[in-house]
Amino acid sequence: MYYEVYVDLMFLENFLMNYILLRLTRKLLQCSATHRRSAVWAAAGAAGFIGWLALFQCLPTWLMVCIGIAGITGMVKFGCNTRGGKQLVPGVFGFLLMSFLMSGGIRLLERAAGRNGMAAALSAGVLVYAAVTVFLSVQERQRKVQKRTVTVWLGAGEKRIKVKGLYDTGNTLRDATSGKPVSVIPYEVVKELFPEEVQSGLAAFAEGKEITEPELLGNLQPHYIRFRSVGCTSGMLPVIRIPEMVLIQGNTEKRISSPALALTGKDSAAPTGCQMILHPDLMDS
Numbered sequence: 001m002y003y004e005v006y007v008d009l010m011f012l013e014n015f016l017m018n019y020i021l022l023r024l025t026r027k028l029l030q031c032s033a034t035h036r037r038s039a040v041w042a043a044a045g046a047a048g049f050i051g052w053l054a055l056f057q058c059l060p061t062w063l064m065v066c067i068g069i070a071g072i073t074g075m076v077k078f079g080c081n082t083r084g085g086k087q088l089v090p091g092v093f094g095f096l097l098m099s100f101l102m103s104g105g106i107r108l109l110e111r112a113a114g115r116n117g118m119a120a121a122l123s124a125g126v127l128v129y130a131a132v133t134v135f136l137s138v139q140e141r142q143r144k145v146q147k148r149t150v151t152v153w154l155g156a157g158e159k160r161i162k163v164k165g166l167y168d169t170g171n172t173l174r175d176a177t178s179g180k181p182v183s184v185i186p187y188e189v190v191k192e193l194f195p196e197e198v199q200s201g202l203a204a205f206a207e208g209k210e211i212t213e214p215e216l217l218g219n220l221q222p223h224y225i226r227f228r229s230v231g232c233t234s235g236m237l238p239v240i241r242i243p244e245m246v247l248i249q250g251n252t253e254k255r256i257s258s259p260a261l262a263l264t265g266k267d268s269a270a271p272t273g274c275q276m277i278l279h280p281d282l283m284d285s
Helices: 007-029 035-054 061-079 085-112 117-148 187-193 196-206 214-220 280-284
Strands: 149-156 159-167 182-186 223-229 232-241 244-249 252-257 260-264 276-278
Touching: 007 035, 007 061, 007 085, 007 117, 035 061, 061 085, 085 117, 149 187, 149 276, 159 187, 159 280, 182 187, 182 232, 187 196, 187 260, 196 214, 196 232, 196 260, 214 232, 276 280
Parallel strands: 159 276, 182 260
Antiparallel strands: 149 159, 149 244, 182 276, 223 232, 232 260, 244 252
C-alpha cells in the first residue's frame, strides 16, 4: 500500500505544531527562550520528523521510539532553553501531554467542523494555547493570594480565636490617634473573644447605637475612624483594641500588641474565603 505525501505541507504543519507546543512548554516552565529560538528548533523538529518517517520501515520499532524520544527531548531542551533536568523532564512530559491534547483537538475539528490539515492544526493550537494561558493565569492569581494569606490568632484574656487573614494593599486605614494600621474584621467573628455582657455592648457599638453600659468596653478603647471607599465619599468605622494578635505564615510568627480592629457587618470583610482584612504594613511590622 502506498500513500501520496506532500512533504512541504507535512513540514509546515509539523513546524506549526512544534512551534506552538514549544511556546506553551516555555510558558509552563517559565523559560527564557526567544521566539526565534523556538522557531529554529520547531523547524528542526519538523525536518527530523520527516526523516523519522522515512526510516520507519527500515529500523526496529524500539529504536524508532528511542529516536523519537531523543528528538523531542532535544527540541524541548534547546527550543525552550531549559536549565537542568528539573526543567527538562517536566518539559518533555508537558510537551507530550499538550501534543496529545492538540492531536485530539485536530481530530475533533476535522470531524465536527470539517477542517483538515493546517487549518485544523492552527485552530487546535490556538484553543490549547488559550486554555493553558487561562489555567496559568488562574494558578498565578491563586499563588499571589496564598502569599498574602496568613493564619491569625486573636487573644483577649484567656480566650483565643483562630481566623484566616488576607493582606490587602487596598486597606489604607490608620488609627487617627496612634497612627497604627487598622485591620478589618466582622463583629460576628471577633465577639467570640468576649463574655456575653461585653458582647451586647460591642454589638451596639458596631452598629452605631447608644451603649447602655460603656464601662464594660473601657478596656477595648472603642472609638471611630473616618474612611473612604469606592462609591462612598466618606464614613465612620467603629474601632476597638484587643490585647494581642499573632500572625503566622509558614515558619514566621509575628506578635502584635494592642492591634486596632475595625468592626464591620457579617461577612463584609471576607473576600476569597478570608475572615479578616489585614493592613499591608503589618507584613513588615
